[in-house]
Amino acid sequence: MQFLHETYNYSINGLCNVFEVARSSFYEYQNRKPSSRDLENDNLKEVIMASYLESDKRYGAPKIHKDLQAQGYSVSEKRVQKLMRELGIQSIIRKKYRPTSSTKSVTQERPNLLKRDFTAKKLNQKWVTDITYIYTLSDSWCYLSSILDLKSRKIISWKLSRNMDTQLVLDTLEGALSTRTISDNLILHSDQGSQYTSNAYNKYLEEHQITHSYSEKGCPYDNSCIESFHATLKKECIYAENSMGYKDFDSCYQSLFQYIEGFYNSRRRHSSLNYLSPNEYEKLEA
Structure with missing residues (x-):
């Protein structure tokens, strides 16, 4: 009513009659102090x-x-x-992966040692890895390779490349080994992409006494933690910032660096870690 009174010069008495409000109630509301x-x-x-x-x-x-x-x-x-x-605010919502039993009969070509057990008793006991595609306007498709520690949910190594080849996944693994002291019986889980089944990759794993575990073919739920990370990254970073795609490889790299190192590892709270960030959680585990 105050708006109508000030804007259209309607009388307070007339407005109270129209809205069936006592004048005393109107003035009491107008003069009340916030609680x-x-x-x-x-x-x-x-x-x-x-x-x-x-x-x-x-x-x-x-x-x-x-x-x-x-x-x-x-x-x-x-x-x-x-x-x-x-x-009027809400989080960026993404659809979560929900493991379901496969209806297809798939031949087990290589061992699946995790069997969807994504828990770990200590750091550097179980790592998961995968590659995802990212589009850039000048350089077309680029490829992000990531390794995640299942204990802390930290991205311990990531590499961006213009080529999706064995060298990309080798560089990512070398990056992880350069910053982590691995434990006995470390398991690294991946899908059965050609990069991960290559002789060069598996020879490198054998040299460092890392046991290779594989998802069944065509079953992303066997590696849902790293799939979930890439889905989160695309939702919270890539799609949120660039609906049409990054300008080029360099701008893509800078954006991923800011998200992974500046936010995901250091500040993003994880419900599975009692709402700590991966870096905070690893400090407690040290």
């Missing part, structure tokens, strides 16, 4: 928005709730959800 709860919500909204923007709009209520708790705020997750709705 302590209202003031607290306004403050929380600022902190929630800061956490949301700091995550590049990737965080939903559970992770923002953990952020607030880490900053000393005592607030429920439901309240965070409510305030996010009032702010």
